[in-house]
Amino acid sequence: MSESKDYLYPQKWLSKASTGDRVAYELRMRIIAGIIESGTILSENKLAADFEVSRSPIREALRTLSSENIIRLEKTGAVVLGLSEKEIEEIYDVRLLIETFVFERLIKIDTTNLAMELSKTLEMMKVAIKYNDADEFSYQDILFHEAIIRSIGHSYITMIWNNLKPVMEGFILLSMRMRFKEKYEDFDRIIKNHELYIDAIKTKDRKLMIKSLHENFDDVQGKVEDLWRSQMLSKGVEAQDD
Amino acid sequence: MSESKDYLYPQKWLSKASTGDRVAYELRMRIIAGIIESGTILSENKLAADFEVSRSPIREALRTLSSENIIRLEKTGAVVLGLSEKEIEEIYDVRLLIETFVFERLIKIDTTNLAMELSKTLEMMKVAIKYNDADEFSYQDILFHEAIIRSIGHSYITMIWNNLKPVMEGFILLSMRMRFKEKYEDFDRIIKNHELYIDAIKTKDRKLMIKSLHENFDDVQGKVEDLWRSQMLSKGVEAQDD
């Protein structure tokens, strides 16, 4: 896998990833970004040629993306489903669902260590903002929520998170890259929201948690159209050659 | 894949499945049933030899089972995690979570067709009981809940269901097979509960839905230890030869 094209997914995050994973990460980004449009039919052979790898890792990647619901495997090939606004809202439905569930569990346990870990991650986010590093910010943002979700040790809630994470990560990456350029002022509010979230966890204040969670999501949702509009501009920069 | 050993998963359900899927279904059953014990390390080569297929479908199956959290892929091999009582409770946590979410959506839409479909499925369940067909009963039982979940057309809730379904199906299959033998009287209550559920959907009665859902789950949960006890007896019938 040594294409000359630019990668959408941060390569330094793939240091120990297999070829199959690399392909999955990159394909996922291109689908989410709309570079590969919905309805496109991907063939294993073509992808293998494009990425200059064999069909084995390609098959692996396609099965992964299929389980994430952004492509659908058919006998005739893999149909790209993409990520419309509807799906993004659905992702946040699920996040709201599981994070609310998690919070109910958190109320019953000691959250000192978790609060500390979250504070650390939040500091990292601030540094990322300071140095204008959208990717690092996204990484820490996701880490923040992941830490909360994993903290209750619920393997099936974690499983849901794991299935959701890659697509959400891709979306957040693209969204943050745009906002770092165009909506820098957003980040004050994001940081404040996360501080509120930590407070809610420390004080085990259910209402505060719901409030910060909803504001966090509303914040993102309101910006979805902006992202798609921004996507439109970048269309055609890279095109699926088939 | 033409082992002489008995299959745990109903073969007629696999008529159009690929070899990889067949292996996944069978392996999953053996892990859930405890025939392959937790901690066992599965090697692709051994499995390929056991099932008399190549490594390709085996790899596919292992990745599937890994995404279901019943094995963990490592460099040294696939570690069997199995399904303890904790995990089963967690599965029902998630079912409760998503079915409650689904019901909130159902309240807002027309449920006439759904109620009809559920009634049909329930009739099927009754027939299965009459003819002592545990597998068919399990199939319809799962179909019942799947119909409800899919009815709201929420792709990410459906995704969660799809990830949950195989393991749950396996567990329900084993559970029902035992109860058909030993706890035949249970099924009156199960049918009644499902009738209650349909009523709740028809009348959009939130409390009634929660009630039937909880009773349904409590019913199953109370029987978990019985299943495991029953499992113990069947241990050693087939052993992982390694």
Next chain:
DNA sequence: TTAAGTATACTTGTATACAAGTATTATAGC
């Protein structure tokens, strides 16, 4: 021109070959 049938090119599914890395086991030295 239209319809039917056949040939062809392309699809996935499975098997096999090869490479690189890791753990274990055996052997040599003390």
Next chain:
DNA sequence: GCTATAATACTTGTATACAAGTATACTTAA
């Protein structure tokens, strides 16, 4: 007996080969 080192056997990851099925396009006949 014990430690260190080397050989060996086994692991996954990737590439390739082959088979079976499917859609498409072309050719032939009416």
